[in-house]
Amino acid sequence: MLFLMAIAAGVLFAAGIFMILRRSMVKVLVGILLLGYAANLLLFNAAPLIRGAPPLIDPVIGVPTVYADPVPQALILTAIVISFGVTAFAVVLIRRAYAVTGTGDLDNMHCTDIPCESEEILSDLEDEIL
Amino acid sequence: MIIYPILIPLVFAIITVLFWENQRVKRALSIISTGLLMIVNINIFFVVYREGIQVVQVGDWPAPFGISLVVDLFSAIMLLTTSIVAFLLAFYSVDGIDLARRKYGYFPLFQFLLVGVNGALCTGDLFNLYVWFEVMLMSSFVLIALGGERTQIEGAIKYVILNLLASTLFLSAIGLTYNLAGTLNMADLALRLQAVSSSGQVTVIAVLFLVAFGIKSAIFPLFFWLPASYHTPPVTITALFSALLTKVGMYTLIRFFTLLFPFESEYTHTIILISAGFTMLTGVLGAAAQTDLRRLLSFHIISQIGYIFMGLGLFTEYAIAASIYFLVHIILAKTALFLSAGMVESIQGSFDLKKLGGLYKHRVGLSMLFLLPALSVAGLPPFSGFFAKLGLIIAGLESKQYFIIGLALFVSLMTLFSMTKVWNEAYWKPPKDPQYADQQKPVSRWRLAPVIIIVVLSVLLGLFANPVFEVCQMAAAQLMDPSQYIRAVLGMVR
Numbered sequence: 001m002l003f004l005m006a007i008a009a010g011v012l013f014a015a016g017i018f019m020i021l022r023r024s025m026v027k028v029l030v031g032i033l034l035l036g037y038a039a040n041l042l043l044f045n046a047a048p049l050i051r052g053a054p055p056l057i058d059p060v061i062g063v064p065t066v067y068a069d070p071v072p073q074a075l076i077l078t079a080i081v082i083s084f085g086v087t088a089f090a091v092v093l094i095r096r097a098y099a100v101t102g103t104g105d106l107d108n109m110h111c112t113d114i115p116c117e118s119e120e121i122l123s124d125l126e127d128e129i130l
Numbered sequence: 131m132i133i134y135p136i137l138i139p140l141v142f143a144i145i146t147v148l149f150w151e152n153q154r155v156k157r158a159l160s161i162i163s164t165g166l167l168m169i170v171n172i173n174i175f176f177v178v179y180r181e182g183i184q185v186v187q188v189g190d191w192p193a194p195f196g197i198s199l200v201v202d203l204f205s206a207i208m209l210l211t212t213s214i215v216a217f218l219l220a221f222y223s224v225d226g227i228d229l230a231r232r233k234y235g236y237f238p239l240f241q242f243l244l245v246g247v248n249g250a251l252c253t254g255d256l257f258n259l260y261v262w263f264e265v266m267l268m269s270s271f272v273l274i275a276l277g278g279e280r281t282q283i284e285g286a287i288k289y290v291i292l293n294l295l296a297s298t299l300f301l302s303a304i305g306l307t308y309n310l311a312g313t314l315n316m317a318d319l320a321l322r323l324q325a326v327s328s329s330g331q332v333t334v335i336a337v338l339f340l341v342a343f344g345i346k347s348a349i350f351p352l353f354f355w356l357p358a359s360y361h362t363p364p365v366t367i368t369a370l371f372s373a374l375l376t377k378v379g380m381y382t383l384i385r386f387f388t389l390l391f392p393f394e395s396e397y398t399h400t401i402i403l404i405s406a407g408f409t410m411l412t413g414v415l416g417a418a419a420q421t422d423l424r425r426l427l428s429f430h431i432i433s434q435i436g437y438i439f440m441g442l443g444l445f446t447e448y449a450i451a452a453s454i455y456f457l458v459h460i461i462l463a464k465t466a467l468f469l470s471a472g473m474v475e476s477i478q479g480s481f482d483l484k485k486l487g488g489l490y491k492h493r494v495g496l497s498m499l500f501l502l503p504a505l506s507v508a509g510l511p512p513f514s515g516f517f518a519k520l521g522l523i524i525a526g527l528e529s530k531q532y533f534i535i536g537l538a539l540f541v542s543l544m545t546l547f548s549m550t551k552v553w554n555e556a557y558w559k560p561p562k563d564p565q566y567a568d569q570q571k572p573v574s575r576w577r578l579a580p581v582i583i584i585v586v587l588s589v590l591l592g593l594f595a596n597p598v599f600e601v602c603q604m605a606a607a608q609l610m611d612p613s614q615y616i617r618a619v620l621g622m623v624r
Contacts, residue, residue, distance in 0.1 A: 020295065028291060035298045043305035047312075072308060075257055079301055082264045086297075089271055090290055096275070097283045109284040112358045 005045050012038035025094045025104045032090070036083045043079065046072045131177070132184050132201045134170045135209055135248035139163055143241030156237040157224055163241060164217040167248075171206075171213040178206040179601070183608070183618035185254070193254075193619050194315035200254035200619055203605035204454060208251050208381050211458050214587070215373045215465050216244055218580035219366060225576040226366035226472055231276050239276070240370070243269035247374045251381060254619055256304055256314040259382065263300070263346070267293050270375055274363050285359035292355040296345035303338035310335065317619035320389050320612050329393070336391040336398050340383070347379025349439055350408035353432045357416060360431070361424035361481075365472035368424060372431050373465045377457060380438050384453065387442055388609040403443035407537045410436030414544040423471045423481040423552065427464070430507065430548065433541060434460045440538060441522055444529050451606035452521030455599050459506070459514040462588040466503035469581045473499070473573050474556060483552065487561035496573065497557045499581050503588055504553065508546035514592035517599065 012034050019031025047069035055070035057063055098104055101111075142163035149155040178184055178201055186199040201209070220240070227236050246266025253259050271293075275286035308314060310331055311322040326332055341352065348356040356376070360368050391398060413433025420426040438460070441453025473496060474489065475481050490497045506513035519542060526535040591598060608614055 016298075020291070025287065032291065032294050032298070035295065036301075039298045039301040039305065042302050043308070046305040046309040071314075072305070075304070075308075078257070078261065082261070085268065086264070086271075086294060089268070090294070093271075093275060093283070093286060093290060096278060097287055100278065100280050100283050106287070109287065111281045112285045112288070112362060 001049055002045060005041065005049070009038050009041040009045065012041060023106050025097065025106060028106065029087075029090055029094060033083075033087060036079075036087075040076050040079055040083075043072050043076050131170075132174060132186055132199050132252055133188075135167060135174070135213070135252060136199075136245060138167050138170065139241045139244040139248065143238050143245065146238045146241060147235075150235075153229075153232055156232070160220045160223070160237045160240060161217075164213065164220040164244070167244065168210075168213040168217045171209045174201060175206040175210045178203055179604075183615060185618050194313050194318035197258050198254035198315060198317070198619050199252045200317070200615065201252055202608050202615060202618075203601070204381075204384070204609055205251050207454060207458060207601065207605055208377075209248060211461050212244075212247055212251070212374055212377075215461055215584070216240075216370075218584050219370055219373075219465070221580040222369075222469055222472075222577055223366050225476075225574040226469075227364055228277075231364065234276060236273070236276060239269045239273050243273065243370070243374065245269075247378055250378050254316050256307060256316060256319065260297070260300055260304060263378075264297065266375065266378065267297065270371060273367050273370070274359060276367075277363065279362070282362040285362035288355045289359040292345055292352075296342045299338055299345075300342040303335055303342060306331075306335050306338065315619070316385075316389060317616040320616055321620075323390055324393065332391065332393075333397055336387070337401070339386055339391075340398065340401070343379045343383045343386070344405070347376045347383060348409075348432050348435055350405050350412055350432075350436070353409065353413070353435075356432060357425060357428050360428040361422065365424060365468055365475065365481075368428070369465045369468035369472070372428075372468060373461045376431060376435060377461055380435060380457065383439070384442055384450065384609070387445075388450065389612050389615060392610075392612065399443050399445050402439060403531065403534055406436045406439035406443050407534050408436075409433070409439060410537060410541040414541045414548065417548045418544065418551075421483045421555075423474065423483060423486075423556065424468075426483075426548065426552065427467055427471060430467075430545065431464060433545065434464065434507070436541070437519065437522060437538065440534055441525065443534075444522075444525050444531060446525055446529060447603070447606045447610045448528065449522065449525035450609055451599065451603040452518060452525055454602040454605050455514075455521055455595075456518040458598070458602075459518045459588070459591060462584055462591060463503040463506045463513075463515060466581060466584045466588055467500065467507065469577070469584065470496075470500040470503070473577055473581065476573060476577065477571050478561075483555035485562060486556040487559045488557075490557040499585050500557070501553065502585050504549040506588055506592060508549045509542045510546070512592050514588060514595065517592060517595035521599065 016031045016034035016038055019034060020028050022028060050066060050068045053066045053068050055068045142159055146156050146159050183202045187193055188197045188199060243266060246262050246269060249262030250259055250266060253262055271290050274289055275282055310326060311319055313319055313322060323332055345352045360371060410433050413429050413436060417426050417429035420429060438453045438456050441449040478486055480486060506515040509515040509519045523535050523538060
């Protein structure tokens with residue numbers, strides 16, 4: 001089982017890295033997502049995988065000899081919530097970037113290095129809310 | 131007590147959100163919050179200085195089962211420096227951030243960023259550190275994109291993607307660490323990693339952490355996002371990022387490689403030294419080609435990161451002390467430079483060195499606010515930059531690393547060249563457009579006062595280099611002897 005999980009994590013890492021090397025913004029985002037899954041799966045495998053043993057201590061029996069380690073699972077939950085929030089932000093950012101630049105191609109995003117004529121979107125925004 | 135640096139900005143961030151519509155209240159709250167934070171951090175600094183490492187076990191779960199908050203002298207120095215800068219930036223923001231950005235939540239984000247930074251500086255738990263980094267990154271993502279100008283959005287995309295990649299690597303490294311050691315408490319880890327027999331695995335983890343934090347603190351060859359994104363938001367936000375974000379990355383690297391991986395020194399520290407050399411060199415060469423003031427200063431951030439990294443690579447007590455001193459020096463001096471650049475822009479309406487000019491003729495005092503920190507960054511005595519570099523070079527001589535010393539001196543010379551270029555172009559040469567000479571807009575007091583204070587602090591840091599350096603040496607001694615940290619955290623196990 002652990003072997004299969006390791007292969008799965010490896011495949012996810014490979015796919016994620018392939019995707020973040022693409023030029024399209026959406027594909028890069030998919031790549032980041034895949035990498036996130038890969039990291040979560042890796043975290044899941046950090047403790048030995050044990051079937052059928054709950055991560056609980058029975059007050060009557062005491063500490064069992066075989067129990068699942070709950071820590072990685074708690075860590076994954078946190079990591080999933082964080083990556084959910086970050087992804088939501090990244091999707092909005094990409095949408096905004098498409099609206100502002102009119103392109104989804106990362107190779108066309110060179111305004112940070114070669115000055116483009118700056119469109120004053122901010123001032124429009126200011127007029128809008130005032 | 132050491133929970134307050136996290137609690138104060140968090141509470142104030144939430145209160146600030148409640149006053150979304152009222153700009154004055156938001157502004158006041160942000161100043162009060164950072165002011166309180168500064169007072170608390172001064173207090174923490176003195177307590178740690180007198181009584182040693184302070185530990186809080188959150189929820190009273192004994193270490194290593196719960197999350198520990200640990201403040202040693204190094205953390206305390208960083209907390210103090212960042213909160214002073216934050217306090218002054220809160221004043222600068224009043225005029226330095228335009229109305230639209232202030233309406234769209236600049237102040238709450240500023241507070242949340244501080245929550246993340248202080249959390250990362252205080253925590254003694256690996257996964258907790260990841261969470262604080264995410265808090266910090268999330269706020270910085272929004273701050274960098276806030277306003278939605280084209281360059282900002284493009285810069286934000288590069289910044290977000292590379293930082294998410296770094297976070298993924300960080301998370302993977304945490305997974306591997308847990309697999310290897312079965313704990314995430316940093317003090318406990320330090321003990322257990324010593325006992326791990328397969329040093330190969332430890333090296334892999336160490337290098338993974340090095341890459342993850344290397345991206346976040348912009349070392350060679352992982353710095354490309356920084357010059358592509360830092361200059362895009364308003365200069366106040368750039369100053370905030372340069373003072374806090376990359377420096378927290380650097381803090382974490384120093385913490386990790388002194389506490390967790392001190393035994394892998396041959397392999398990782400060679401990598402660190404080589405990378406430090408290239409970081410210094412590429413940063414300063416990149417700056418030489420720039421004519422935009424903000425981009426030029428952004429490249430200098432990278433170059434200066436290289437110096438701090440060099441101290442870590444040399445890995446002697448003296449070198450680490452010099453790195454800590456350098457951190458404090460660069461946080462103050464760099465913030466002063468960015469804020470001065472902001473004032474230049476508010477007077478002449480541009481960051482382009484070709485368009486600027488003639489500032490010295492009309493604004494002597496204002497020019498000094500740029501000149502003093504610029505000379506300090508270049509490393510001229512009696513400013514703090516000189517003593518910081520002197521410390522590193524003495525440490526290098528002791529370790530017989532002559533090549534890196536030569537490089538450091540050369541980069542220092544190039545920095546001086548770069549700062550002279552800015553001085554000539556923006557302050558000395560007559561302005562290209564003679565209209566600029568007449569049309570001198572006044573600078574708001576909200577901007578002027580914090581910059582004056584920060585420049586004065588920066589100069590004082592140089593004048594009182596000896597006592598400050600002694601404190602840094604104490605901090606370095608604590609770092610180089612992890613047993614103190616381990617005893618402080620785990621000693622409370624009943």
